[in-house]
Amino acid sequence: MTRSTRQRERTRETDETEDQEGVRACPECESENLVKDSDRGELICEDCGLVVEEEKIDPGPEWRAFNHQERQEKSRVGAPTTQTMHDKGLTTTIDWKDKDAYGRSISSKKRSQMHRLRKWQERIRTKDAGERNLQFALSEIDRMASALGVPRSVREVASVIYRRALKEDLIRGRSIEGVATSALYAACRKEGIPRSLEEISEVSRVERKEIGRTYRYISQELGLEMRPVDPKKYVPRFCSELELSEEVQTKANEIIEKTAEEGLLSGKSPTGYAAAAIYAASLLCNEKKTQREVADVAQVTEVTIRNRYQEQIEAMGIHG
Numbered sequence: 246m247t248r249s250t251r252q253r254e255r256t257r258e259t260d261e262t263e264d265q266e267g268v269r270a271c272p273e274c275e276s277e278n279l280v281k282d283s284d285r286g287e288l289i290c291e292d293c294g295l296v297v298e299e300e301k302i303d304p305g306p307e308w309r310a311f312n313h314q315e316r317q318e319k320s321r322v323g324a325p326t327t328q329t330m331h332d333k334g335l336t337t338t339i340d341w342k343d344k345d346a347y348g349r350s351i352s353s354k355k356r357s358q359m360h361r362l363r364k365w366q367e368r369i370r371t372k373d374a375g376e377r378n379l380q381f382a383l384s385e386i387d388r389m390a391s392a393l394g395v396p397r398s399v400r401e402v403a404s405v406i407y408r409r410a411l412k413e414d415l416i417r418g419r420s421i422e423g424v425a426t427s428a429l430y431a432a433c434r435k436e437g438i439p440r441s442l443e444e445i446s447e448v449s450r451v452e453r454k455e456i457g458r459t460y461r462y463i464s465q466e467l468g469l470e471m472r473p474v475d476p477k478k479y480v481p482r483f484c485s486e487l488e489l490s491e492e493v494q495t496k497a498n499e500i501i502e503k504t505a506e507e508g509l510l511s512g513k514s515p516t517g518y519a520a521a522a523i524y525a526a527s528l529l530c531n532e533k534k535t536q537r538e539v540a541d542v543a544q545v546t547e548v549t550i551r552n553r554y555q556e557q558i559e560a561m562g563i564h565g
Contacts, residue, residue, distance in 0.1 A: 271295055328404040329387055329397075331380040336370055339363045378416075382407055382425040389429055392448040395438055403432035410463050419459055423451045427460040431469055439474045441516045443544040476501050476510065476519035479543070483523055486542045487534055496526035504560045513553065517545040521553030529563075 270277050271290035278291045281301075288298040310316040326333040341363070343356045351359070371377045383404055390400045406428040410416060416424050426449040433440045446453040464471060477498050484494045500522040504510065510518060520543035527534045536547045
């Protein structure tokens with residue numbers, strides 16, 4: 246069989262033209278038209294036929310899949326590791342369903358045996374008090390994150406922050422719940438999905454004052470670079486809860502941008518500032534909401550909204 250015939254039968258996958266050394270090229274004709282033959286582990290120049298590399302190791306699986314379902318069925322690995330579990334999800338879990346591999350019910354003797362195995366499995370997953378405390382803290386983070394409706398990426402970041410605090414021995418003298426809540430608050434800010442301290446304290450078993458104090462401490466000790474929260478981050482969520490239109494949302498963002506340029510945002514609470522902008526925008530767009538309604542959603546006082554509202558409309562040059 247000639248080389249040209251073999252080339253037509255190969256899996257023609259274009260190799261990456263960029264690697265650590267720069268652009269890949271054929272040393273013979275300086276062509277960048279290189280083809281990878283995955284069956285033979287060779288890298289071949291398509292123009293002159295030179296074998297540039299041979300015996301390349303393919304790090305992929307030995308099987309092929311043409312859709313997601315096939316890939317899931319043929320895969321022989323488990324779920325990826327996660328920071329949200331104290332053992333990173335690497336231990337064996339005994340299913341709570343009393344079924345065999347074929348889905349049939351098992352006998353009563355086997356059920357009692359599986360119950361004992363399940364109980365001992367839970368016991369040996371944590372070898373000491375430190376791991377038990379870590380397991381409790383990560384479960385608290387997961388519970389609070391679920392109640393707040395934040396994505397999984399926030400939970401992963403919060404778990405990493407808590408593990409760092411544990412490694413630096415910042416937990417000593419503080420409650421596990423307090424540090425876990427502070428880690429979740431920091432993760433929300435770091436991922437650009439801010440939640441106010443009031444919202445965090447509602448789902449936590451710790452008071453707002455302790456959360457804020459612990460957050461400042463771990464943020465300083467771990468060197469977490471936290472930028473001030475942009476009030477515009479709160480606008481879509483608040484407008485959605487108040488059932489306001491896109492026009493009000495756009496107007497509120499415009500008010501925040503213009504007034505922030507004049508320095509009115511400095512030293513102000515971002516939630517109160519966003520709430521006042523939404524209230525002003527609802528009046529301008531004839532979709533009026535009362536100060537009480539906006540205050541309840543933003544979890545601020547009506548006095549805060551009135552003060553910020555007056556400052557914003559004066560800065561915007563709006564009268565009446």
